[in-house]
Amino acid sequence: MTQFCDSHVLITGAAHGLGRLMAIDAVGRKARVTLLDRDAEGLERACVELRQLGGDAQSFVVDLADRAALQAVCSRVQATRGEVDILVNNAGIVSGKTLLECSDEAIERTFQVNTLAHFWTVRAFLPGMLARGTGHIVTLASVAGLAGTSRLSDYCASKFAAVGFDESLRVELKRLGSPVRTTVVCPFFIDTGMFDGASTRFPWLLPILQPDYVVRRIMKAVEGNRSRLVLPRFILALPVARALPPWLFDVVLSVLGVNRSMDHFRGRH
């Protein structure tokens, strides 16, 4: 079991969406929370809200795409808040454009935030976890890290990489005989605003998920040391579809409407 009570939980992208809700939940479980985000105003609002709930919360403004700035913030967190027990790499961005519409800069930024930032935070806090023989690293990936979709080439590739990062880290920790745990989370669309306009053809099979529900499931998965959380359950059939020849796999995804789900994407504006 991973205990939130009295743990130091660091959450990236905690000004909005799942990050903010996970911070509220963690504070309710008597954890100390440290929040990272690039949105100074949103971060301050979230921090005030957590303190009003009686939580021990502190925030650090940082652009996760800036490796040097992120590494400096991680050092400041260690110096002022102490070592991290539960690290939640949650921040993510999406451009929602076709490969040729995406700018070079947007593609690089997607990887910096959705993938590379995970390397820098884990490399900062894992040594402390290994030394203390306890810790938990949570990776917010996506169903987009398990199957490719049109208008999401940069996002899908960055999330496939995040899934691979989590898996490699998990087996590396096992080989080291370390009790440090990992959880990778792969949800379908969630109603946070990030994917505004995205749609689903069969909501009874692939519903747009509610943020509160997703957060409840994530907290339970982390507490129970579950290695992988895939939402909704229907996505668990994906490995079966993967055994099909690629042309048939594409037909299945097309029939499910997955390749058209981003046609009316607006995103967070």
Ligand SMILES: NC(=O)c1ccc[n+]([C@@H]2O[C@H](COP(=O)([O-])OP(=O)(O)OC[C@H]3O[C@@H](n4cnc5c(N)ncnc54)[C@H](O)[C@@H]3O)[C@@H](O)[C@H]2O)c1
């Ligand atoms: N919303 C969905 O449909 C959905 C589905 C599957 C997976 N996810 C993943 O879940 C995670 C949380 O998503 P969400 O829906 O809460 O998103 P959100 O847009 O509501 O929140 C993301 C947060 O990350 C912060 N952020 C973005 N770029 C940053 C940067 N460079 N530096 C610092 N902070 C930055 C934003 O300011 C924001 O507070 C993401 O990794 C996302 O990819 C989301």
